[in-house]
Amino acid sequence: MPAQRKPSCRPVTNQTALLPDPPTPLTRRAALDAERLAQRARAPRQLRHRPLPRPRIVTGSPTRPRRALSSQLVITSAAAAVVLFATAALPGPATASVAAPATILAPGVTGQSLQVAAAALDPTVQRDSFTVSTPAVVSSTPGTATGQVGAVTGGGDVRWPFPGPVPQSSGFGYRIAPCATCSTAHQGLDLTPGAGTPIGAVADGVVRVSGRHSEFGQYVIIDHQVGGQLVSTLYAHMIIGSSPLRTGQRVAVGDRVGLVGSSGRSTGAHLHLEVHQGGATPIDPEAWLRSNAGRNF
Incomplete structure (x- = not known):
């Protein structure tokens, strides 16, 4: 029997015996495959969506368009709302009932009671009655008056231009212009005693x-001293040639200034009278005459 050889403990010096064989080089086509x-192994898989099945169309039944269905839904909803409103608006019969008390009272405690007269349960509705009447309409125009002025006669350092009350057609201040060329800011007092007065x-x-x-047509301006103050008066629309006064002439209270006419810018025979405080500032002639006529200064 041959003797067995003991394994050697010397290191292996030939390293090439342990390396694997080099790979066989691929052809160009194999390398591309x-x-x-x-690349396909590395790319993520994409899920394929299956199309939903189409609804089956039942033959033999009419198909209505969506617009017709929506209009019917709107009409049906409106009809239902009208029915509900009419039902709620209809008056129900008037009834009177007394509900049973739901609260249990303690022993010895009496509840409150209310007595209602039979007339209170009468369902007849009492309505108020009223009458309509038309009041008389009073015509009024700003700056226009139809009354009479000038009631002071006799003595006094200041007097009205006429001896008795005369009609007044237009007052001092704003008014509706009586003609196209007339002023709305009336600075005088229009008196209508009649033409030729x-x-x-x-x-x-x-x-x-x-x-x-x-x-102003035929007009006159006179300067006065009343209570130590200068006051001027203007008389306008007189008959042409009716004034006997001349510039610089002194006049006494009551002297004739002229005759009532309709000269200048006028719509009828009247005296346009102005009163100027300080000789230049127009003031209300009626108010000034009412305060000073008949007084002695």
Whole structure:
């Protein structure tokens, strides 16, 4: 029997015996196929969506368009709302009932009671009655008056231009213009005693102007001293040539200034009277005459 050889403990010096064999080089086509397989393995799978099945169309039944169905739904909803509103609006019969008390009272405690008269349960509705009446309409125009002024006669340093009450057609201030060329800001007092009525000076004074004007027609301005203050009066729309006064002439209270006419810018025979405080500022002639007529200064 041959002797067994003991394993040697010496290290292996030939390293090439342990390396694997080198891979066999691939052809160009095989290398391209291997690269495509590797790319497919690395790419994530995409889920394929299956199309939903289409609804089956039942033959033999009419198909309505969506617009017709929506209009029917709207009409049906409106009809239901009308029915509900009419049902709620219908008055029900008037009934009177007394509900049983739901609260249990303690022993010895008496509840409150209410007695209602039979007349309170009468369902008859009592309605108020009223009458309609039309009141009389009173015509009123701003700056226009139809009353009479000038009631002071006799003595006094200041007097009205006419001896008795005369109609007034237009007052001082804003008014509705009586003509297309007339002013709405009326600065005087219009008196209508009648055409040809004599006009008297309201106080002693000196004639400043006596002449004709395109607007005032035949007119006169007189300066007065009343209570130590200068007050001027203007008389307009007189008959042409009816004034005997001249510029610078002194006049006494009541002297004739002229005759009532309709010269200048006028719609009828009347006296347009103005009162100027300080000789230049127009003030209400009616208010001034009511305060000073008949007084002695």
